[in-house]
Amino acid sequence: MTYELYIGDRTFSSWSLRGWLMLEKFGLPYRTTMVGLYSDTMQADLAHLAPARTVPVLRTAAGHVLTDSFAMAETLVEENLDAGLYPSDxxxxxxxxxxxxxxxxxxxxxxxxxxxxxxxxxxxxxxxxxxxxxxxxxxxxxxxxxxxxxxxxxxxxxxxxxxxxxxxxxxxxxxxxxxxxxxxxxxxxxxxxxxxxxxxxxAEGLKRSYDPWPYPQNLAQKPWPGDAR
Ligand SMILES: N[C@@H](CCC(=O)N[C@@H](CS)C(=O)NCC(=O)O)C(=O)O
CATH class of the missing domain: 1.20.1050.10 (Glutathione S-transferase Yfyf (Class Pi); Chain A, domain 2)
Incomplete structure:
Protein backbone atom coordinates (compact mmCIF):
# COMPACT_ATOMS: atom_id res chain seq x y z
CA MET A 1 0.00 0.00 0.00
CA THR A 2 1.55 3.28 -1.12
CA TYR A 3 0.40 6.79 -0.37
CA GLU A 4 0.54 9.45 -3.10
CA LEU A 5 1.76 12.76 -1.69
CA TYR A 6 1.43 16.01 -3.65
CA ILE A 7 3.66 18.89 -2.55
CA GLY A 8 4.31 22.34 -4.00
CA ASP A 9 7.82 23.29 -3.00
CA ARG A 10 10.57 22.35 -0.55
CA THR A 11 12.21 25.65 0.36
CA PHE A 12 9.09 27.68 1.18
CA SER A 13 6.08 25.42 1.59
CA SER A 14 5.73 24.73 5.30
CA TRP A 15 2.57 22.67 4.86
CA SER A 16 4.27 20.54 2.19
CA LEU A 17 7.10 19.88 4.64
CA ARG A 18 4.61 18.74 7.28
CA GLY A 19 2.90 16.44 4.79
CA TRP A 20 6.18 14.85 3.82
CA LEU A 21 7.50 14.46 7.39
CA MET A 22 4.34 12.67 8.52
CA LEU A 23 5.10 9.93 5.99
CA GLU A 24 8.90 9.94 5.87
CA LYS A 25 9.55 10.03 9.62
CA PHE A 26 7.29 7.08 10.38
CA GLY A 27 8.49 4.79 7.60
CA LEU A 28 5.21 4.89 5.70
CA PRO A 29 5.37 4.03 1.97
CA TYR A 30 4.77 6.97 -0.36
CA ARG A 31 5.48 8.50 -3.73
CA THR A 32 5.88 12.26 -4.10
CA THR A 33 4.59 14.41 -6.93
CA MET A 34 5.51 18.09 -7.23
CA VAL A 35 2.78 20.49 -8.41
CA GLY A 36 3.29 24.03 -9.69
CA LEU A 37 2.82 26.16 -6.58
CA TYR A 38 5.10 28.88 -8.00
CA SER A 39 4.48 28.28 -11.70
CA ASP A 40 0.73 29.02 -11.90
CA THR A 41 -0.12 25.43 -12.82
CA MET A 42 -1.19 24.30 -9.36
CA GLN A 43 -4.95 24.32 -9.85
CA ALA A 44 -4.59 22.44 -13.15
CA ASP A 45 -2.13 20.02 -11.54
CA LEU A 46 -4.60 19.36 -8.69
CA ALA A 47 -7.73 19.17 -10.84
CA HIS A 48 -7.89 15.37 -10.70
CA LEU A 49 -7.77 15.56 -6.88
CA ALA A 50 -10.91 17.67 -6.42
CA PRO A 51 -11.71 19.42 -4.14
CA ALA A 52 -8.00 20.05 -3.46
CA ARG A 53 -6.90 23.67 -3.81
CA THR A 54 -3.73 23.79 -1.71
CA VAL A 55 -0.75 21.57 -0.96
CA PRO A 56 -0.13 19.11 0.54
CA VAL A 57 -2.64 16.60 -0.77
CA LEU A 58 -2.62 12.91 0.08
CA ARG A 59 -4.27 10.10 -1.83
CA THR A 60 -4.56 6.86 0.11
CA ALA A 61 -4.21 3.39 -1.35
CA ALA A 62 -8.02 3.17 -1.34
CA GLY A 63 -8.11 6.33 -3.48
CA HIS A 64 -9.43 8.67 -0.79
CA VAL A 65 -8.19 12.24 -1.14
CA LEU A 66 -7.17 14.33 1.87
CA THR A 67 -6.85 18.02 1.08
CA ASP A 68 -5.47 19.39 4.36
CA SER A 69 -2.48 18.50 6.53
CA PHE A 70 -4.57 18.01 9.67
CA ALA A 71 -6.94 15.64 7.87
CA MET A 72 -3.92 13.81 6.46
CA ALA A 73 -2.45 13.37 9.94
CA GLU A 74 -5.71 12.04 11.36
CA THR A 75 -6.09 9.57 8.50
CA LEU A 76 -2.51 8.34 8.76
CA VAL A 77 -3.02 7.74 12.49
CA GLU A 78 -6.21 5.80 11.83
CA GLU A 79 -4.62 3.67 9.08
CA ASN A 80 -1.30 3.06 10.84
CA LEU A 81 -2.09 2.36 14.48
CA ASP A 82 1.35 0.83 15.19
CA ALA A 83 3.46 3.50 13.47
CA GLY A 84 3.80 5.69 16.57
CA LEU A 85 2.55 8.89 15.00
CA TYR A 86 1.27 9.98 18.41
CA PRO A 87 2.61 9.04 21.86
CA SER A 88 0.99 5.89 23.27
CA ASP A 89 0.43 7.42 26.72
CA ALA A 203 19.25 19.72 0.03
CA GLU A 204 16.62 18.73 -2.52
CA GLY A 205 15.03 22.19 -2.21
CA LEU A 206 18.32 23.95 -2.84
CA LYS A 207 18.48 22.44 -6.33
CA ARG A 208 15.71 24.79 -7.44
CA SER A 209 16.11 28.47 -8.32
CA TYR A 210 13.45 31.20 -8.07
CA ASP A 211 12.88 34.32 -10.11
CA PRO A 212 11.33 36.33 -8.55
CA TRP A 213 12.20 35.28 -5.01
CA PRO A 214 8.79 34.42 -3.50
CA TYR A 215 9.08 36.18 -0.12
CA PRO A 216 11.68 38.97 -0.30
CA GLN A 217 12.86 40.85 2.81
CA ASN A 218 14.76 44.10 2.80
CA LEU A 219 17.55 42.46 4.78
CA ALA A 220 21.03 41.06 4.27
CA GLN A 221 21.53 37.33 4.04
CA LYS A 222 23.70 35.08 6.20
CA PRO A 223 24.44 31.36 5.85
CA TRP A 224 22.17 28.61 7.11
CA PRO A 225 23.72 26.94 10.19
CA GLY A 226 26.27 24.40 9.03
CA ASP A 227 26.66 25.89 5.54
CA ALA A 228 30.12 27.07 4.46
CA ARG A 229 30.58 30.84 4.52
N1 LIG B 1 -4.81 24.32 5.92
C1 LIG B 1 -3.98 23.82 4.83
C2 LIG B 1 -3.06 24.91 4.37
C3 LIG B 1 -2.29 24.52 3.13
C4 LIG B 1 -1.67 25.74 2.45
O1 LIG B 1 -2.04 26.90 2.71
N2 LIG B 1 -0.69 25.44 1.58
C5 LIG B 1 -0.06 26.51 0.81
C6 LIG B 1 1.40 26.18 0.55
S1 LIG B 1 2.37 26.11 2.03
C7 LIG B 1 -0.74 26.63 -0.52
O2 LIG B 1 -1.08 25.64 -1.14
N3 LIG B 1 -0.91 27.88 -0.97
C8 LIG B 1 -1.47 28.15 -2.26
C9 LIG B 1 -2.76 28.86 -2.18
O3 LIG B 1 -3.25 29.16 -1.07
O4 LIG B 1 -3.31 29.14 -3.27
C10 LIG B 1 -3.22 22.58 5.34
O5 LIG B 1 -3.06 22.44 6.55
O6 LIG B 1 -2.82 21.74 4.52
Missing part, protein backbone atom coordinates in the same frame (compact mmCIF):
# COMPACT_ATOMS: atom_id res chain seq x y z
CA UNK A 90 -3.07 8.99 26.73
CA UNK A 91 -2.03 12.13 28.63
CA UNK A 92 0.90 12.71 26.29
CA UNK A 93 -1.30 12.00 23.29
CA UNK A 94 -3.91 14.53 24.45
CA UNK A 95 -1.27 17.24 24.75
CA UNK A 96 0.39 16.29 21.46
CA UNK A 97 -2.95 16.38 19.61
CA UNK A 98 -3.79 19.75 21.18
CA UNK A 99 -0.42 21.16 20.15
CA UNK A 100 -0.84 19.92 16.60
CA UNK A 101 -4.29 21.48 16.40
CA UNK A 102 -3.10 24.78 17.90
CA UNK A 103 -0.28 24.96 15.35
CA UNK A 104 -2.62 24.14 12.51
CA UNK A 105 -5.13 26.84 13.47
CA UNK A 106 -2.96 29.53 15.05
CA UNK A 107 0.23 31.53 15.28
CA UNK A 108 -0.80 33.78 12.41
CA UNK A 109 1.50 36.66 13.38
CA UNK A 110 4.54 34.41 13.17
CA UNK A 111 3.34 32.74 9.99
CA UNK A 112 2.56 36.06 8.27
CA UNK A 113 5.74 37.89 9.29
CA UNK A 114 8.16 35.01 8.83
CA UNK A 115 7.28 32.80 5.86
CA UNK A 116 9.21 29.55 6.06
CA UNK A 117 12.44 29.77 4.10
CA UNK A 118 15.14 27.10 4.17
CA UNK A 119 17.76 28.48 1.75
CA UNK A 120 19.70 30.90 4.00
CA UNK A 121 19.07 33.14 7.02
CA UNK A 122 18.00 36.76 7.08
CA UNK A 123 20.24 39.14 9.04
CA UNK A 124 18.68 41.81 11.25
CA UNK A 125 15.04 40.75 11.32
CA UNK A 126 13.11 42.53 14.11
CA UNK A 127 10.29 40.51 15.66
CA UNK A 128 7.11 42.49 16.40
CA UNK A 129 5.24 42.24 19.69
CA UNK A 130 2.72 39.95 18.03
CA UNK A 131 5.45 37.63 16.75
CA UNK A 132 7.04 37.58 20.21
CA UNK A 133 3.68 36.71 21.74
CA UNK A 134 3.33 33.76 19.36
CA UNK A 135 6.86 32.64 20.20
CA UNK A 136 6.13 32.90 23.94
CA UNK A 137 3.10 30.66 23.56
CA UNK A 138 5.05 28.18 21.42
CA UNK A 139 7.83 28.06 24.01
CA UNK A 140 5.25 27.50 26.76
CA UNK A 141 3.87 24.52 24.84
CA UNK A 142 7.31 23.11 24.03
CA UNK A 143 8.41 23.45 27.68
CA UNK A 144 5.28 21.75 28.93
CA UNK A 145 5.64 18.82 26.54
CA UNK A 146 9.35 18.39 27.25
CA UNK A 147 8.95 18.70 31.03
CA UNK A 148 6.01 16.34 31.32
CA UNK A 149 6.76 13.85 28.57
CA UNK A 150 10.12 14.56 26.92
CA UNK A 151 12.22 12.13 28.97
CA UNK A 152 15.74 11.79 27.60
CA UNK A 153 14.81 12.13 23.92
CA UNK A 154 15.40 15.30 21.93
CA UNK A 155 11.79 15.58 20.77
CA UNK A 156 8.73 17.13 22.39
CA UNK A 157 7.42 13.78 23.63
CA UNK A 158 10.75 11.90 23.73
CA UNK A 159 10.26 9.92 20.54
CA UNK A 160 9.48 11.83 17.33
CA UNK A 161 5.72 12.38 16.92
CA UNK A 162 3.25 14.37 14.88
CA UNK A 163 3.79 17.24 17.31
CA UNK A 164 7.37 17.50 16.01
CA UNK A 165 6.09 17.27 12.44
CA UNK A 166 3.83 20.25 12.95
CA UNK A 167 6.46 22.37 14.77
CA UNK A 168 9.36 21.55 12.42
CA UNK A 169 8.54 24.54 10.16
CA UNK A 170 8.47 26.75 13.27
CA UNK A 171 12.00 25.57 14.01
CA UNK A 172 12.93 26.50 10.42
CA UNK A 173 11.42 29.99 10.90
CA UNK A 174 13.30 30.52 14.17
CA UNK A 175 16.47 29.58 12.29
CA UNK A 176 15.90 31.63 9.13
CA UNK A 177 14.87 34.83 10.95
CA UNK A 178 17.16 34.29 13.95
CA UNK A 179 14.19 34.75 16.26
CA UNK A 180 14.83 35.34 19.96
CA UNK A 181 14.08 32.15 21.92
CA UNK A 182 15.32 30.47 25.10
CA UNK A 183 18.25 28.07 25.19
CA UNK A 184 15.80 25.18 25.70
CA UNK A 185 13.92 26.17 22.56
CA UNK A 186 17.21 26.61 20.69
CA UNK A 187 18.20 23.05 21.64
CA UNK A 188 14.91 21.78 20.24
CA UNK A 189 15.44 23.79 17.04
CA UNK A 190 18.94 22.28 16.78
CA UNK A 191 17.45 18.78 16.96
CA UNK A 192 15.37 19.59 13.87
CA UNK A 193 18.38 21.08 12.07
CA UNK A 194 20.33 17.86 12.77
CA UNK A 195 17.49 15.64 11.60
CA UNK A 196 18.62 13.71 8.48
CA UNK A 197 15.12 14.06 7.02
CA UNK A 198 15.24 17.85 7.31
CA UNK A 199 18.74 17.89 5.80
CA UNK A 200 17.62 15.75 2.86
CA UNK A 201 14.51 17.87 2.25
CA UNK A 202 16.54 21.08 2.35
Missing amino acids: PAARALARSMVAEMHSGFHALRDACPMMMAFCWDGFTASQAVRADLARIEELWDLARTRHGGDGPWLFGDYSLADVFYAPVAMRITAYDLPVSSAASAYVAAHLDDPAIKAWR
Whole structure:
Protein backbone atom coordinates (compact mmCIF):
# COMPACT_ATOMS: atom_id res chain seq x y z
CA MET A 1 0.00 0.00 0.00
CA THR A 2 1.55 3.28 -1.12
CA TYR A 3 0.40 6.79 -0.37
CA GLU A 4 0.54 9.45 -3.10
CA LEU A 5 1.76 12.76 -1.69
CA TYR A 6 1.43 16.01 -3.65
CA ILE A 7 3.66 18.89 -2.55
CA GLY A 8 4.31 22.34 -4.00
CA ASP A 9 7.82 23.29 -3.00
CA ARG A 10 10.57 22.35 -0.55
CA THR A 11 12.21 25.65 0.36
CA PHE A 12 9.09 27.68 1.18
CA SER A 13 6.08 25.42 1.59
CA SER A 14 5.73 24.73 5.30
CA TRP A 15 2.57 22.67 4.86
CA SER A 16 4.27 20.54 2.19
CA LEU A 17 7.10 19.88 4.64
CA ARG A 18 4.61 18.74 7.28
CA GLY A 19 2.90 16.44 4.79
CA TRP A 20 6.18 14.85 3.82
CA LEU A 21 7.50 14.46 7.39
CA MET A 22 4.34 12.67 8.52
CA LEU A 23 5.10 9.93 5.99
CA GLU A 24 8.90 9.94 5.87
CA LYS A 25 9.55 10.03 9.62
CA PHE A 26 7.29 7.08 10.38
CA GLY A 27 8.49 4.79 7.60
CA LEU A 28 5.21 4.89 5.70
CA PRO A 29 5.37 4.03 1.97
CA TYR A 30 4.77 6.97 -0.36
CA ARG A 31 5.48 8.50 -3.73
CA THR A 32 5.88 12.26 -4.10
CA THR A 33 4.59 14.41 -6.93
CA MET A 34 5.51 18.09 -7.23
CA VAL A 35 2.78 20.49 -8.41
CA GLY A 36 3.29 24.03 -9.69
CA LEU A 37 2.82 26.16 -6.58
CA TYR A 38 5.10 28.88 -8.00
CA SER A 39 4.48 28.28 -11.70
CA ASP A 40 0.73 29.02 -11.90
CA THR A 41 -0.12 25.43 -12.82
CA MET A 42 -1.19 24.30 -9.36
CA GLN A 43 -4.95 24.32 -9.85
CA ALA A 44 -4.59 22.44 -13.15
CA ASP A 45 -2.13 20.02 -11.54
CA LEU A 46 -4.60 19.36 -8.69
CA ALA A 47 -7.73 19.17 -10.84
CA HIS A 48 -7.89 15.37 -10.70
CA LEU A 49 -7.77 15.56 -6.88
CA ALA A 50 -10.91 17.67 -6.42
CA PRO A 51 -11.71 19.42 -4.14
CA ALA A 52 -8.00 20.05 -3.46
CA ARG A 53 -6.90 23.67 -3.81
CA THR A 54 -3.73 23.79 -1.71
CA VAL A 55 -0.75 21.57 -0.96
CA PRO A 56 -0.13 19.11 0.54
CA VAL A 57 -2.64 16.60 -0.77
CA LEU A 58 -2.62 12.91 0.08
CA ARG A 59 -4.27 10.10 -1.83
CA THR A 60 -4.56 6.86 0.11
CA ALA A 61 -4.21 3.39 -1.35
CA ALA A 62 -8.02 3.17 -1.34
CA GLY A 63 -8.11 6.33 -3.48
CA HIS A 64 -9.43 8.67 -0.79
CA VAL A 65 -8.19 12.24 -1.14
CA LEU A 66 -7.17 14.33 1.87
CA THR A 67 -6.85 18.02 1.08
CA ASP A 68 -5.47 19.39 4.36
CA SER A 69 -2.48 18.50 6.53
CA PHE A 70 -4.57 18.01 9.67
CA ALA A 71 -6.94 15.64 7.87
CA MET A 72 -3.92 13.81 6.46
CA ALA A 73 -2.45 13.37 9.94
CA GLU A 74 -5.71 12.04 11.36
CA THR A 75 -6.09 9.57 8.50
CA LEU A 76 -2.51 8.34 8.76
CA VAL A 77 -3.02 7.74 12.49
CA GLU A 78 -6.21 5.80 11.83
CA GLU A 79 -4.62 3.67 9.08
CA ASN A 80 -1.30 3.06 10.84
CA LEU A 81 -2.09 2.36 14.48
CA ASP A 82 1.35 0.83 15.19
CA ALA A 83 3.46 3.50 13.47
CA GLY A 84 3.80 5.69 16.57
CA LEU A 85 2.55 8.89 15.00
CA TYR A 86 1.27 9.98 18.41
CA PRO A 87 2.61 9.04 21.86
CA SER A 88 0.99 5.89 23.27
CA ASP A 89 0.43 7.42 26.72
CA PRO A 90 -3.07 8.99 26.73
CA ALA A 91 -2.03 12.13 28.63
CA ALA A 92 0.90 12.71 26.29
CA ARG A 93 -1.30 12.00 23.29
CA ALA A 94 -3.91 14.53 24.45
CA LEU A 95 -1.27 17.24 24.75
CA ALA A 96 0.39 16.29 21.46
CA ARG A 97 -2.95 16.38 19.61
CA SER A 98 -3.79 19.75 21.18
CA MET A 99 -0.42 21.16 20.15
CA VAL A 100 -0.84 19.92 16.60
CA ALA A 101 -4.29 21.48 16.40
CA GLU A 102 -3.10 24.78 17.90
CA MET A 103 -0.28 24.96 15.35
CA HIS A 104 -2.62 24.14 12.51
CA SER A 105 -5.13 26.84 13.47
CA GLY A 106 -2.96 29.53 15.05
CA PHE A 107 0.23 31.53 15.28
CA HIS A 108 -0.80 33.78 12.41
CA ALA A 109 1.50 36.66 13.38
CA LEU A 110 4.54 34.41 13.17
CA ARG A 111 3.34 32.74 9.99
CA ASP A 112 2.56 36.06 8.27
CA ALA A 113 5.74 37.89 9.29
CA CYS A 114 8.16 35.01 8.83
CA PRO A 115 7.28 32.80 5.86
CA MET A 116 9.21 29.55 6.06
CA MET A 117 12.44 29.77 4.10
CA MET A 118 15.14 27.10 4.17
CA ALA A 119 17.76 28.48 1.75
CA PHE A 120 19.70 30.90 4.00
CA CYS A 121 19.07 33.14 7.02
CA TRP A 122 18.00 36.76 7.08
CA ASP A 123 20.24 39.14 9.04
CA GLY A 124 18.68 41.81 11.25
CA PHE A 125 15.04 40.75 11.32
CA THR A 126 13.11 42.53 14.11
CA ALA A 127 10.29 40.51 15.66
CA SER A 128 7.11 42.49 16.40
CA GLN A 129 5.24 42.24 19.69
CA ALA A 130 2.72 39.95 18.03
CA VAL A 131 5.45 37.63 16.75
CA ARG A 132 7.04 37.58 20.21
CA ALA A 133 3.68 36.71 21.74
CA ASP A 134 3.33 33.76 19.36
CA LEU A 135 6.86 32.64 20.20
CA ALA A 136 6.13 32.90 23.94
CA ARG A 137 3.10 30.66 23.56
CA ILE A 138 5.05 28.18 21.42
CA GLU A 139 7.83 28.06 24.01
CA GLU A 140 5.25 27.50 26.76
CA LEU A 141 3.87 24.52 24.84
CA TRP A 142 7.31 23.11 24.03
CA ASP A 143 8.41 23.45 27.68
CA LEU A 144 5.28 21.75 28.93
CA ALA A 145 5.64 18.82 26.54
CA ARG A 146 9.35 18.39 27.25
CA THR A 147 8.95 18.70 31.03
CA ARG A 148 6.01 16.34 31.32
CA HIS A 149 6.76 13.85 28.57
CA GLY A 150 10.12 14.56 26.92
CA GLY A 151 12.22 12.13 28.97
CA ASP A 152 15.74 11.79 27.60
CA GLY A 153 14.81 12.13 23.92
CA PRO A 154 15.40 15.30 21.93
CA TRP A 155 11.79 15.58 20.77
CA LEU A 156 8.73 17.13 22.39
CA PHE A 157 7.42 13.78 23.63
CA GLY A 158 10.75 11.90 23.73
CA ASP A 159 10.26 9.92 20.54
CA TYR A 160 9.48 11.83 17.33
CA SER A 161 5.72 12.38 16.92
CA LEU A 162 3.25 14.37 14.88
CA ALA A 163 3.79 17.24 17.31
CA ASP A 164 7.37 17.50 16.01
CA VAL A 165 6.09 17.27 12.44
CA PHE A 166 3.83 20.25 12.95
CA TYR A 167 6.46 22.37 14.77
CA ALA A 168 9.36 21.55 12.42
CA PRO A 169 8.54 24.54 10.16
CA VAL A 170 8.47 26.75 13.27
CA ALA A 171 12.00 25.57 14.01
CA MET A 172 12.93 26.50 10.42
CA ARG A 173 11.42 29.99 10.90
CA ILE A 174 13.30 30.52 14.17
CA THR A 175 16.47 29.58 12.29
CA ALA A 176 15.90 31.63 9.13
CA TYR A 177 14.87 34.83 10.95
CA ASP A 178 17.16 34.29 13.95
CA LEU A 179 14.19 34.75 16.26
CA PRO A 180 14.83 35.34 19.96
CA VAL A 181 14.08 32.15 21.92
CA SER A 182 15.32 30.47 25.10
CA SER A 183 18.25 28.07 25.19
CA ALA A 184 15.80 25.18 25.70
CA ALA A 185 13.92 26.17 22.56
CA SER A 186 17.21 26.61 20.69
CA ALA A 187 18.20 23.05 21.64
CA TYR A 188 14.91 21.78 20.24
CA VAL A 189 15.44 23.79 17.04
CA ALA A 190 18.94 22.28 16.78
CA ALA A 191 17.45 18.78 16.96
CA HIS A 192 15.37 19.59 13.87
CA LEU A 193 18.38 21.08 12.07
CA ASP A 194 20.33 17.86 12.77
CA ASP A 195 17.49 15.64 11.60
CA PRO A 196 18.62 13.71 8.48
CA ALA A 197 15.12 14.06 7.02
CA ILE A 198 15.24 17.85 7.31
CA LYS A 199 18.74 17.89 5.80
CA ALA A 200 17.62 15.75 2.86
CA TRP A 201 14.51 17.87 2.25
CA ARG A 202 16.54 21.08 2.35
CA ALA A 203 19.25 19.72 0.03
CA GLU A 204 16.62 18.73 -2.52
CA GLY A 205 15.03 22.19 -2.21
CA LEU A 206 18.32 23.95 -2.84
CA LYS A 207 18.48 22.44 -6.33
CA ARG A 208 15.71 24.79 -7.44
CA SER A 209 16.11 28.47 -8.32
CA TYR A 210 13.45 31.20 -8.07
CA ASP A 211 12.88 34.32 -10.11
CA PRO A 212 11.33 36.33 -8.55
CA TRP A 213 12.20 35.28 -5.01
CA PRO A 214 8.79 34.42 -3.50
CA TYR A 215 9.08 36.18 -0.12
CA PRO A 216 11.68 38.97 -0.30
CA GLN A 217 12.86 40.85 2.81
CA ASN A 218 14.76 44.10 2.80
CA LEU A 219 17.55 42.46 4.78
CA ALA A 220 21.03 41.06 4.27
CA GLN A 221 21.53 37.33 4.04
CA LYS A 222 23.70 35.08 6.20
CA PRO A 223 24.44 31.36 5.85
CA TRP A 224 22.17 28.61 7.11
CA PRO A 225 23.72 26.94 10.19
CA GLY A 226 26.27 24.40 9.03
CA ASP A 227 26.66 25.89 5.54
CA ALA A 228 30.12 27.07 4.46
CA ARG A 229 30.58 30.84 4.52
N1 LIG B 1 -4.81 24.32 5.92
C1 LIG B 1 -3.98 23.82 4.83
C2 LIG B 1 -3.06 24.91 4.37
C3 LIG B 1 -2.29 24.52 3.13
C4 LIG B 1 -1.67 25.74 2.45
O1 LIG B 1 -2.04 26.90 2.71
N2 LIG B 1 -0.69 25.44 1.58
C5 LIG B 1 -0.06 26.51 0.81
C6 LIG B 1 1.40 26.18 0.55
S1 LIG B 1 2.37 26.11 2.03
C7 LIG B 1 -0.74 26.63 -0.52
O2 LIG B 1 -1.08 25.64 -1.14
N3 LIG B 1 -0.91 27.88 -0.97
C8 LIG B 1 -1.47 28.15 -2.26
C9 LIG B 1 -2.76 28.86 -2.18
O3 LIG B 1 -3.25 29.16 -1.07
O4 LIG B 1 -3.31 29.14 -3.27
C10 LIG B 1 -3.22 22.58 5.34
O5 LIG B 1 -3.06 22.44 6.55
O6 LIG B 1 -2.82 21.74 4.52
